[in-house]
Amino acid sequence: MTAVDQSRIRNFCIIAHIDHGKSTLADRIIEMTGLLTSREMQAQILDNMDLERERGITIKSQAVRTVYKAKNGEEYIFNLIDTPGHVDFNYEVSRSLAACDGAILVVDAAQGIEAQTLANVYLALDHDLDVFPVINKIDLPSADPDRVAEEIEDVIGLEAHDAPRISAKSGLNVEDVLEAIVEKIPAPEGDPEAPLQALIFDSVYDSYRGVIVFCRIKEGTVKRGTPIKMMATGASYDVVEVGYFGAGQFIPCEELSAGMVGYITASIKNVRDTRVGDTITDRSNPCKEPLPGYKKVTPMVYCGLYPADGAKYPELRDALEKLQLNDASLFFEPETSVALGFGFRCGFLGLLHLEIIQERLEREYNLDLVTTAPSVVYRIHKTNGEVIDLTNPTNMPDPSEIEYMEEPVVTAEVMVTTEFVGAIMQLCQERRGVYLGMEYIEATRALLKYELPLNEIIYDFFDALKSRSRGYASFDYELKGYEQSELVKLDILINREEVDALSFIVFEGSAYERGRKMCEKLKDEIPRHLFEIPIQAAVGGKIIARETVKAVRKDVLAKCYGGDISRKKKLLEKQKEGKKRMRQVGNVEIPQKAFMSVLKLDEE
Amino acid sequence: MELYVHIPFCVKKCAYCDFLSFPQGEEIQRRYVEKLMEEIRTVSAGFHDTPVSSVFVGGGTPSVLKARWMKELFDCLRASFHIEETAEISMEANPGTVDREKLRIYREAGINRLSFGLQSADNRELKALGRIHTWEEFLESFRLAREAGFSNLNVDLMSALPGQTVESWMDTLKKTADLDPEHISAYSLIIEEGTPFFEAYGNGRGDGILPDEDAEREMYHRTREFLKDRGYERYEISNYARPGMECRHNLGYWTGVSYLGLGLGASSYVNGCRFCNERDLGIYLGEKPGKRLDQEILTKKDMEEEFFYVGLRLVQGVSLKEFEERFGERAQDVYPGLMERLEKEGAAVLSDGRFRLTDYGMDVSNYVMAEFLQ
Numbered sequence: 012m013t014a015v016d017q018s019r020i021r022n023f024c025i026i027a028h029i030d031h032g033k034s035t036l037a038d039r040i041i042e043m044t045g046l047l048t049s050r051e052m053q054a055q056i057l058d059n060m061d062l063e064r065e066r067g068i069t070i071k072s073q074a075v076r077t078v079y080k081a082k083n084g085e086e087y088i089f090n091l092i093d094t095p096g097h098v099d100f101n102y103e104v105s106r107s108l109a110a111c112d113g114a115i116l117v118v119d120a121a122q123g124i125e126a127q128t129l130a131n132v133y134l135a136l137d138h139d140l141d142v143f144p145v146i147n148k149i150d151l152p153s154a155d156p157d158r159v160a161e162e163i164e165d166v167i168g169l170e171a172h173d174a175p176r177i178s179a180k181s182g183l184n185v186e187d188v189l190e191a192i193v194e195k196i197p198a199p200e201g202d203p204e205a206p207l208q209a210l211i212f213d214s215v216y217d218s219y220r221g222v223i224v225f226c227r228i229k230e231g232t233v234k235r236g237t238p239i240k241m242m243a244t245g246a247s248y249d250v251v252e253v254g255y256f257g258a259g260q261f262i263p264c265e266e267l268s269a270g271m272v273g274y275i276t277a278s279i280k281n282v283r284d285t286r287v288g289d290t291i292t293d294r295s296n297p298c299k300e301p302l303p304g305y306k307k308v309t310p311m312v313y314c315g316l317y318p319a320d321g322a323k324y325p326e327l328r329d330a331l332e333k334l335q336l337n338d339a340s341l342f343f344e345p346e347t348s349v350a351l352g353f354g355f356r357c358g359f360l361g362l363l364h365l366e367i368i369q370e371r372l373e374r375e376y377n378l379d380l381v382t383t384a385p386s387v388v389y390r391i392h393k394t395n396g397e398v399i400d401l402t403n404p405t406n407m408p409d410p411s412e413i414e415y416m417e418e419p420v421v422t423a424e425v426m427v428t429t430e431f432v433g434a435i436m437q438l439c440q441e442r443r444g445v446y447l448g449m450e451y452i453e454a455t456r457a458l459l460k461y462e463l464p465l466n467e468i469i470y471d472f473f474d475a476l477k478s479r480s481r482g483y484a485s486f487d488y489e490l491k492g493y494e495q496s497e498l499v500k501l502d503i504l505i506n507r508e509e510v511d512a513l514s515f516i517v518f519e520g521s522a523y524e525r526g527r528k529m530c531e532k533l534k535d536e537i538p539r540h541l542f543e544i545p546i547q548a549a550v551g552g553k554i555i556a557r558e559t560v561k562a563v564r565k566d567v568l569a570k571c572y573g574g575d576i577s578r579k580k581k582l583l584e585k586q587k588e589g590k591k592r593m594r595q596v597g598n599v600e601i602p603q604k605a606f607m608s609v610l611k612l613d614e615e
Numbered sequence: 616m617e618l619y620v621h622i623p624f625c626v627k628k629c630a631y632c633d634f635l636s637f638p639q640g641e642e643i644q645r646r647y648v649e650k651l652m653e654e655i656r657t658v659s660a661g662f663h664d665t666p667v668s669s670v671f672v673g674g675g676t677p678s679v680l681k682a683r684w685m686k687e688l689f690d691c692l693r694a695s696f697h698i699e700e701t702a703e704i705s706m707e708a709n710p711g712t713v714d715r716e717k718l719r720i721y722r723e724a725g726i727n728r729l730s731f732g733l734q735s736a737d738n739r740e741l742k743a744l745g746r747i748h749t750w751e752e753f754l755e756s757f758r759l760a761r762e763a764g765f766s767n768l769n770v771d772l773m774s775a776l777p778g779q780t781v782e783s784w785m786d787t788l789k790k791t792a793d794l795d796p797e798h799i800s801a802y803s804l805i806i807e808e809g810t811p812f813f814e815a816y817g818n819g820r821g822d823g824i825l826p827d828e829d830a831e832r833e834m835y836h837r838t839r840e841f842l843k844d845r846g847y848e849r850y851e852i853s854n855y856a857r858p859g860m861e862c863r864h865n866l867g868y869w870t871g872v873s874y875l876g877l878g879l880g881a882s883s884y885v886n887g888c889r890f891c892n893e894r895d896l897g898i899y900l901g902e903k904p905g906k907r908l909d910q911e912i913l914t915k916k917d918m919e920e921e922f923f924y925v926g927l928r929l930v931q932g933v934s935l936k937e938f939e940e941r942f943g944e945r946a947q948d949v950y951p952g953l954m955e956r957l958e959k960e961g962a963a964v965l966s967d968g969r970f971r972l973t974d975y976g977m978d979v980s981n982y983v984m985a986e987f988l989q
Contacts, residue, residue, distance in 0.1 A: 541960055541979055564828050566981040569802040569853050572673075573619060573868045574882035576925060577889055577911065583924060583985040590985075 027117035028125035036179040044077035090272035099361030110227035113196030120154035126485035201269030207231035216336035222279035234266035246284035248277035310358025317354030319379035330376035423488035442467035536605035621878035630745035633807035636675035654904030659695035678708035682720035689724040710753035718763035769798035924984035932971020
């Protein structure tokens with residue numbers, strides 16, 4: 012490939028609320044730019060993980076390069092950079108946006124603006140992207156594109172009267188979008204002769220080539236042999252190959268120069284060397300400063316992951332290591348639990364990230380897992396002046412050593428139709444929310460703003476939100492910081508023995524309620540034994556709730572004759588097998604399920 | 616060795632019954648008897664000199680067969696096997712299916728023990744179970760059996776029936792004990808899958824109708840106390856007898872004696888090997904007899920496990936000395952710490968070289984027995 016005229020390049024992304032049609036529009040753009048035949052199209056090309064397809068969300072950002080012949084007769088290179096659509100991956104979204112020069116905002120013609128729409132638009136505007144709106148799904152019976160256009164103008168302040176009105180699904184008017192990309196998205200800038208400055212926005216691990224780094228060249232040029240250095244991590248390599256993204260494949264090229272989007276390989280063994288947001292420069296001619304905006308991603312949510320079968324511990328470690336090759340934000344370290352044996356304390360960007368990793372471990376690596384209650388990172392200020400970040404409730408110091416504790420707090424925005432405002436406000440109050448304000452988006456919809464402790468939303472906030480608004484509420488949040496809070500460690504005692512895997516940190520005012528619910532739930536989950544089993548919740552050694560699992564009074568096969576002996580043995584073996592899958596705490600067998608059921612205390 | 620002979624026919628299937636049994640016309644019954652005799656002649660080949668200490672004819676309702684066919688069967692058995700003079704020869708019979716003449720022929724055939732399936736002395740409970748007889752008809756059958764000279768009679772009873780109370784159960788027990796049978800089996804009802812009872816009461820559908828766990832246990836405990844007062848000792852989880860009148864055939868099952876099963880679906884345990892006969896009547900009637908299904912050769916470990924989980928059904932428990940003689944290892948070494956633990960839990964007692972369940976251990980015997988499976 013010869014050097015490309017910058018004015019013929021368009022680097023952009025698509026932003027949208029979940030289900031508003033981002034991936035479908037991406038498919039159509041790829042299809043209509045003619046690089047692929049319809050036969051080659053998978054249903055959704057950008058999302059190539061099974062899990063993503065099932066959940067309808069995009070987990071890892073990826074990019075694709077296509078060529079469009081515009082109505083003016085010129086050929087344009089489109090670099091479409093896909094962004095994850097979930098708040099857990101906000102930082103990754105921001106780095107993907109930083110790799111673009113403009114964004115297409117997709118809004119559903121029936122649903123209008125949602126919480127994520129706003130959050131993403133603001134994020135795009137923060138990155139100085141030129142955003143133009145597209146109204147999608149106009150073929151739906153409930154579509155009201157005029158109202159939605161008005162909403163976009165009123166709420167976001169974007170010109171929307173000439174916004175393409177399309178159906179990405181059927182392809183209707185999608186060529187208008189292609190023309191708008193050429194007209195409204197600015198061409199990239201940057202000097203190909205300047206010192207190299209390239210932004211890493213993603214990377215994947217390939218077992219043959221090592222890490223493949225996805226980057227946007229801001230300044231300078233990179234090619235085979237360029238001695239590169241990652242400015243934040245300090246890692247140095249020599250480039251083996253550069254190229255761009257065909258649909259679903261990597262296509263090598265001579266060089267990547269300012270304004271271009273592509274990939275670099277350099278026999279990089281570890282994805283941790285290629286942090287998203289880091290700047291790549293040329294060791295022999297380094298740039299003065301890295302690109303702004305890099306931060307080291309730190310996990311927000313931690314939990315213990317244990318193999319259901321203790322013998323699978325090495326397999327779990329291997330699987331986590333493999334996943335980490337592609338996911339620098341996944342953290343894990345070995346830990347042991349009295350109740351669960353050997354496992355790992357794992358850190359995630361959020362609860363969705365946790366669920367995705369858990370599902371991938373179970374599905375792709377065939378592992379049966381026991382997960383302990385997720386916990387946020389608490390900050391403990393000790394009386395001796397020491398400050399510690401607590402990721403595992405069992406490591407909480409003695410209360411006498413604690414001066415005070417802090418917990419992470421987020422600012423949350425909930426978009427909801429006015430009839431449910433009361434219900435959602437009540438939910439936020441219950442979750443210790445601090446009301447910040449409310450705006451009416453239109454006569455029937457409001458945007459509620461709250462400050463909420465993160466630990467109140469990592470369990471089941473989404474579910475509660477959905478059920479209390481009959482699915483009409485949408486939600487987005489960002490981390491605000493740490494605030495002082497009255498927190499205690501709640502312990503669960505089963506048959507008077509503390510079960511470490513069930514301990515968690517809770518707001519003091521909620522401890523009694525949570526403890527009571529835990530005990531009730533565990534009572535249902537723990538099978539009856541030959542003896543009575545007290546289940547107690549305790550705070551600082553004081554029992555605050557109690558339930559009892561009654562002793563078994565009868566477990567007998569009344570009738571057994573000669574022909575029954577084999578059958579009976581099978582029955583007993585099954586009974587025994589069931590016990591094997593349980594965890595022994597003291598002399599009580601606890602089913603694996605019990606450890607997880609306590610995560611869903613608010614289910615009715 | 617013991618013989619079990621299965622007669623898979625009944626007048627009408629009861630609502631709780633999951634045994635291999637069904638109503639059939641006389642023609643099929645006759646073909647069955649002939650096939651059964653063919654089987655007896657075929658499979659006895661390897662056992663001509665093995666003494667047979669007991670025969671049990673079960674079902675189904677064996678007494679639905681014509682009595683002279685039963686006589687034919689026994690003639691065939693005696694011609695093929697070496698049945699000891701003193702052998703216990705039992706047959707199951709349903710009240711209302713026997714008369715004076717039938718009972719006379721049974722005696723002639725050498726049957727010396729009858730087992731009546733009474734289940735309940737309450738006619739409403741009998742009806743709910745789908746039984747074909749009344750309490751009064753049972754009384755008549757029982758009286759006729761005594762008249763015919765049967766001096767060893769068993770009565771089967773069932774507790775934990777739908778709608779049954781502790782009082783109605785005690786009434787059934789009392790009425791039965793008043794008749795002075797030599798043996799009483801008192802089972803608690805098991806709701807088996809695939810029966811009409813399962814449809815009606817399975818998976819929690821019987822809550823509030825079936826006696827709850829506490830009432831059920833009370834029935835069991837009061838049964839033991841009541842029958843003890845009346846001179847019946849519990850010798851197995853659900854079996855009671857006058858001293859010396861325990862069912863020898865059943866004792867054999869629980870002490871590892873070999874048995875050969877004859878007839879449709881019958882199970883055998885011979886030479887350390889368990890197997891089963893064809894269960895489909897059409898196939899059974901059409902094929903050469905002697906085919907073994909589900910054959911399972913027990914390993915030493917299997918036998919050690921069985922020694923406990925079968926033997927512990929008996930009140931006398933198991934002899935640890937016998938274990939050591941049979942397997943060349945001490946039970947304490949095969950199951951380190953287990954017996955001590957069960958003793959500590961109050962489920963079992965170790966004394967005089969025997970390990971046996973306590974009353975409480977009997978109540979939770981599945982739990983205890985499962986511990987011996989490795």
